Amino acid sequence: MTGNAAMPGDPPLAIEARGLVKRFDGFTAVDGVDLSVPEGAVYGILGPNGAGKTTTLRMLLGIIDPDAGARRLLGAERPHDVAHAIGYLPEERGLYPAMKAVDAIAFVGALRGLPLKEGRRRGRELLEQHGLGYAADRQIRQLSKGMAQQVQILGTLVHKPRLAVFDEPFSGLDALNQGKLERMMRGLAEQGTTVIFSTHVISHAERLCDDVAIIAGGKVPFAGPVDVARDRIPAQVRLETRSGDGPWRAALPVDARRDGKTDGGAFWYFPLPESGIEPLLRALIEGEAGILSLSIERAGLHDAFVAIAGEAAARALEEENPEEMQ
Numbered sequence: 604m605t606g607n608a609a610m611p612g613d614p615p616l617a618i619e620a621r622g623l624v625k626r627f628d629g630f631t632a633v634d635g636v637d638l639s640v641p642e643g644a645v646y647g648i649l650g651p652n653g654a655g656k657t658t659t660l661r662m663l664l665g666i667i668d669p670d671a672g673a674r675r676l677l678g679a680e681r682p683h684d685v686a687h688a689i690g691y692l693p694e695e696r697g698l699y700p701a702m703k704a705v706d707a708i709a710f711v712g713a714l715r716g717l718p719l720k721e722g723r724r725r726g727r728e729l730l731e732q733h734g735l736g737y738a739a740d741r742q743i744r745q746l747s748k749g750m751a752q753q754v755q756i757l758g759t760l761v762h763k764p765r766l767a768v769f770d771e772p773f774s775g776l777d778a779l780n781q782g783k784l785e786r787m788m789r790g791l792a793e794q795g796t797t798v799i800f801s802t803h804v805i806s807h808a809e810r811l812c813d814d815v816a817i818i819a820g821g822k823v824p825f826a827g828p829v830d831v832a833r834d835r836i837p838a839q840v841r842l843e844t845r846s847g848d849g850p851w852r853a854a855l856p857v858d859a860r861r862d863g864k865t866d867g868g869a870f871w872y873f874p875l876p877e878s879g880i881e882p883l884l885r886a887l888i889e890g891e892a893g894i895l896s897l898s899i900e901r902a903g904l905h906d907a908f909v910a911i912a913g914e915a916a917a918r919a920l921e922e923e924n925p926e927e928m929q
Contacts, residue, residue, distance in 0.1 A: 614641040617766050617797035618663060622672035625658050632658045634821040635672070640799055640814070645792045647808040648801040649908065650818035651919035656801035657694055659818070660770055664691060677766060687716040690764035694771045694801075696755055700744035704730065704754045707743055711758030722761055729757045733783070749780055756784065760791070767791055769800035773807055785811055803920060809904040817908060819916035835910050836902035837874035843895040844868050844887070851890025854883055868895065875899055 618640035625633040633655040640646045648656050661667045663674050665682030677685045698707045708729065709722030717725075730739050735753060743751050752775050760767060769788075773781045788798050788811060802808055808815050809829065816826040825832055847869045859873035876883060880899065887894055908920070 614643070616640060616675075617642045617644070618646075618674070618676055618799065620659075620663060620672065620674040623659065623662050623669045623674065624671035625655075625662060625667065626670050632821055633662065633669075636816075636818070636821075636823050638663075638816055638823070638826060640797060642797050643792055643795050644797055644813045645788060645811050646797070646799045647812040647815045648799070648818055649803070649805065649808045649815050649904075650801075650912070651803050651916055653919075654818045654916070655821040656803075656818055657770055658821075660768060660799075660801060664689065664768060685766075687762070688765040690715070690759040690762065690767040692756060692759045692767075692769045692772055694774070696752055696775070698743045698751060698755055698758075700742065702743055703740050704735070704743065704746065705739040707754055708758040708761050711755070712761035715762045715764070717762040725761050726757065729761060730754075733757065733787075749776055752776060753780065753783075756787075764796065766797045766799070769798070771802060772800055773802065773804060781807075805903075805905050805908060805920065815904075817911050819912040825911045829904060832907040832911065833902050833904060836906050838899050838901045840871075840873050840875050840880070841896070841898045841900065842871040842873075842887075843897070844871065845893025845895055846891065849890050849892060851887050851892040854886030854890070868893070 616639055618638060620636060620638040623633055623636040624631065636655070636659055638659075648659060650656055658667070662669045663676065663682065665686075673680070674682070676682045677688055679685045682689075699710075702710065705723055705726040708726030709717075709719050712722035712725070713719050727736070727739050730736050733753065735750065738746060738750060738754075743754065746754065756769075756772065759769070767788075772784060776784060785807070788800070791798050800811075812829050814827055815829050815832060816823050817832070825835075843864075845868045847863070847867050855871060856873045856876055859871050862870040862872070864870065880897075884894075884897075908916070
């Protein structure tokens with residue numbers, strides 16, 4: 604594979620994709636996607652439904668072939684050569700309703716080469732570890748939707764994959780089990796497993812990810828560290844002064860916004876100056892502005908998403924997550 608390969612000293616890549624393109628009946632679902640996922644990272648693919656997240660994951664895994672571009676997983680040009688080392692939770696969940704929970708876990712592991720007997724042993728162990736030991740011999744049809752989803756997640760991991768791929772893993776889980784899954788994913792990365800997941804919920808990506816790819820309209824306008832994405836927008840300064848005016852005001856940026864106070868002081872809001880906060884602090888102190896409070900607030904991933912992906916993609920996320928975007 605040619606292109607932006609890892610440089611000497613960089614961590615080895617678990618996933619590398621260059622120029623992935625996929626069309627369906629003349630519609631371009633994925634249009635030139637590049638990804639570089641370091642080994643042991645938690646990596647998120649963030650975008651609204653229909654942005655191309657699932658199609659990208661399926662191409663990476665070899666479930667469908669790209670119309671153009673190339674990908675490498677765990678050093679292999681052909682994903683099927685390393686299928687035994689990959690765990691995959693698809694967006695469309697599905698377990699046999701008549702299977703016992705422990706057998707369902709063992710069955711998913713067997714699809715990746717794990718002997719059924721060992722899969723059952725590990726399955727009981729995993730169920731116990733995650734507070735579901737009592738449900739090991741219950742049929743899937745006897746479990747709640749959330750419990751069944753947890754069983755499928757455990758099946759995704761029973762063969763101890765080097766790469767775990769989750770497509771919208773938090774959908775259908777209540778807040779408590781979403782938190783459990785987040786902790787599980789962090790634990791996997793701490794043990795050296797690479798985790799990549801797709802989501803349309805910004806808060807999951809912001810809390811979990813080392814790196815993120817923002818996808819919209821089948822394109823990836825940004826892929827890299829979450830902090831770098833957030834730094835696309837300057838940090839904002841919130842300043843409260845006892846004095847409302849004075850020569851020190853010349854030190855404030857020209858775009859500083861003022862909200863008045865009844866006692867003569869003021870609140871000020873402005874982007875963090877490129878020179879940093881120290882020169883401004885000196886001018887405020889020397890000018891006797893009377894600093895009552897000062898805070899520096901970095902942009903969140905939501906604001907970065909809007910700046911990077913555009914208003915249309917942000918609106919699509921808002922429609923899918925109205926409670927998160929308020």
